[in-house]
Amino acid sequence: MNPAFSPERNYIAVPGIGNINVGAQSNVGLNTFIYPYGNDKLTTFMNSSISNDDFLGKLKDNNRINVNLNMTLLSAGFRAWGGFNTIDVNMRSTTSLNLPRGLFEFMKLGMNSSNSVYEMDDLGISSNNYAEIALGHSRQINDKLNVGGKLKFLLGVGNVNIKMTDMKVQMAEDKWMVQANGEMNTSVKGLTIPTKEESGKEIKNPSERDLVDWDNIDLNSPGLSGFGMAVDLGATYKLREDLTLSAAILDLGFISWSNTIKAKTSNTPWEFNGFQNIAMGSDDADGDKPLEDQLEDLGNDIENYASFHRTETGSSSTRALGATLNIGADYVFPLYDKLHFGFLSSTRINGKYSWSEGRISANVTPVKWFDAGVNYGISSFGSSFGWILNFHPCGFNFFVGMDHLMTKVTPQYIPVGKLNTNVSVGFNVTFGKKI
Template structure:
């Protein structure tokens, strides 16, 4: 059964090694001088026109998760670290710290060029930016299987669905926002998307049955990888050794990267609005990334979707040179299982169209009548992305005591746990500088990786205003 654990663990590590779609800083949603809140809701505008310093104008990078490093690494008596698989770590201690569904993600949103200006009866924006998103989804039963193995005469693990998904593309966005009347403002963005890379690997209907007479594993696994110039041959094409029925197995060891190019093309639309319900109270809503992406050079592979069974060793011989020796039968067991779990390439070089992961944003802000430089707000964000979907609610307090300075702090509860966020924004004449975090870092390890929930991000930017 070690082969099962190694293979599924490799899927998990793919998610932590690759670099979810990212967005602007949520902590700046209710901050008047934050120049990039139009990326959260296209109806929102800043007080000033601006153009960003190339690459440095708006950088937002972070990781998130409802588990952290402390869930998988444990201190030993000699002040070293060991993994959760060590016998010194009890199953109750390890499994007690996990969620039913364990999520991890990595986001990056970097503006290569951004500008905003007033013309044509409203406020207009141009954004050219790089967006990268990776998400990982693993049920608790998978880790229970890794830790416990066969724990009784009849052990069943129903792992359901698990997978990792990564998308990278360049976005070119044109936006326009205008005041309709004293209370209503609307905005929209049209976006052209230039594909970089897409990868999606998942296992569904995964079930492991272990009893005294037989082990049985069933899973439907598939993979789509679309990267311009990438070639992933089969074992038959690469000339590698393979057994009967294994010629179409994917040979990752001999994949090659040719001349890079455009990985695909897509279109998307953002829509938003704000409305002053009563004096001092404004509500807002937006739907972002309504659209699709068509990827080139897609490589599709899948498992054979048949149950794999092991019913014990047959006619076991103690002679090391015999065909039925324990070593030979263990080798055959490993080969049979690897053949079952490995992916067979079904097609290469085709097209793949996928809907984008849309985001729904709803906000409400109340400006204090006794001091109009102080406000309180609530922001709800929901990412619609199949098994990688998540939601978040933030309560915020914001203050702008000076015409060139404002700050905000907020508390959020999400699918990744609870967290604090903040922003400070300096915007005297000519320049605008902001720094903020949606996830304040808690306790970290020596490598500065969060020990508890894997929530950490930093957003900052420098722009010229006029």
């Protein structure tokens, strides 16, 4: 949360379980798309028995899902050189998805709506996966100010970024018009994304040669495909004996990716003016085609237009990480100094996938070796309630907590409501004098 914070003892993390954080955030849930139907059955929003208003009323203009993983593989911390030092090796994964309302309006309503124009701008998915080696140092400047920082060396495992900057479907009685401007960049060592021509598939016109052949994507000998650097910077300031302020900027950096495959859509509007003269049987002398052949041509045209055309392979690209800004305050309750109240503002800076959250907490330390806390937050994805337990007697530290409670789940433990959950757990061996 802040590299200026210092642990109370030296520590060595238990490999693999020193700190695991798994989280998901969304402003839609399973019950937005799945509904009870008949006798203990389930159906999707596409079923005609589900009213348009019931389904569309649950959607946002931009329906967003984030999934993240932060796992510590190796970690240690010790006091030296006038401060506290840390060494970490972590695995990081962040995937974000943005689905505009217009996409689902088109799927549900189609031509059965007076509004036959469906806007689907900002449709996209972004996934960033890498390992980090982090060296941290924090120190006390005076009796009020603490500062800290981390230098991170990043080893890229894989990156995928697909975005549609301008997408529109217009449906009328006499014609359909589709417009899609999009691009795809993916960097994964060993990943092969062939074109239809390379796969040996039938090519009916030159525009199909460089179409991505999704059926024959292959991954062999995966490995590192990017390198980068980042920093964490933070500070705490004791404004009064009972009030401490803190601020930090995390993951300020970039990864330079190699083995990048780039593709884009045709970026020109496509129109369908209806079926032309229909021949009976095979093609006739006037060049007319049977309905079956015209339907096949329509399917090919849609596939050629909506799919991606590969433009580059083996190129390089540089992408910034999504940085996080944390601003917090800790207040000691004057009537009971073992009770603290806190506030934390977190802002993720990541383009269309940005989000913000404000969270208040109450934390109590009834004995020296145990802490507990509860918290409540409001964010771009809604509100949530959480808790934490922290055991830290001499010799070890174990903590478990979550910022989002799953109140109703399926038998497979999938949240029925909004997919919001954030769980942290860790076990570390501690040693040395307590500070």
